[in-house]
């Protein structure tokens with residue numbers, strides 16, 4: 278009984294204890310106004326998920342600088358796709374986590390994926406190896422990515438990606454005269470299906 282009394286006393290509000298009163302008062306409207314002015318509202322851009330992408334251009338540690346991702350963006354734009362990356366690029370702060378393919382990232386299954394400067398570690402390939410068409414660009418002919426790629430290009434991505442962009446642009450302009458069995462024609466038609 279004594280214990281219950283103590284608990285009741287301790288739950289008393291301070292105002293009750295000191296006989297203070299709550300007083301209602303009117304504040305001038307200008308004092309209530311926020312001092313923050315909204316200049317412009319920019320809606321947050323909703324990026325489609327790489328898991329839903331039909332075409333992906335993926336970049337890895339073969340890239341020397343964050344700004345070089347623009348080259349992959351250009352290729353992805355030409356093919357109507359998205360750029361994705363390997364984990365080291367996310368860890369370096371070059372791309373958000375939502376763009377990471379792999380065991381600790383997203384699983385993708387696009388119609389076409391072009392990997393650029395990616396070695397093909399199992400933590401990466403396990404989450405993209407069911408893609409319909411895998412084209413790998415790597416300067417090391419022994420890179421494991423070539424074991425799962427349908428088409429491989431051994432060479433420097435800094436030479437190959439710009440050349441590929443130029444050829445795709447030309448194909449889009451003069452495709453009929455180049456013919457659809459041209460390798461670039463096949464890439465373009467895969468991206469358009």
Ligand SMILES: Cc1cc2nc3c(=O)[nH]c(=O)nc-3n(C[C@H](O)[C@H](O)[C@H](O)COP(=O)(O)OP(=O)(O)OC[C@H]3O[C@@H](n4cnc5c(N)ncnc54)[C@H](O)[C@@H]3O)c2cc1C
Nearest residue numbers: 337338339363364379380381382394395396398415416434
């Ligand atoms: C628990 C765990 C979870 C992991 N989860 C993931 C994950 O979700 N996703 C993921 O990606 N990784 C993950 N990893 C890391 C993974 O093991 C690899 O380290 C990572 O995938 C390697 O990324 P990379 O291919 O970009 O780099 P690297 O392995 O360094 O390969 C770079 C490649 O670029 C090539 N290259 C270099 N320069 C050029 C050039 N100029 N032109 C062409 N090619 C070039 C090289 O020959 C090399 O093959 C995980 C690891 C662990 C332990």
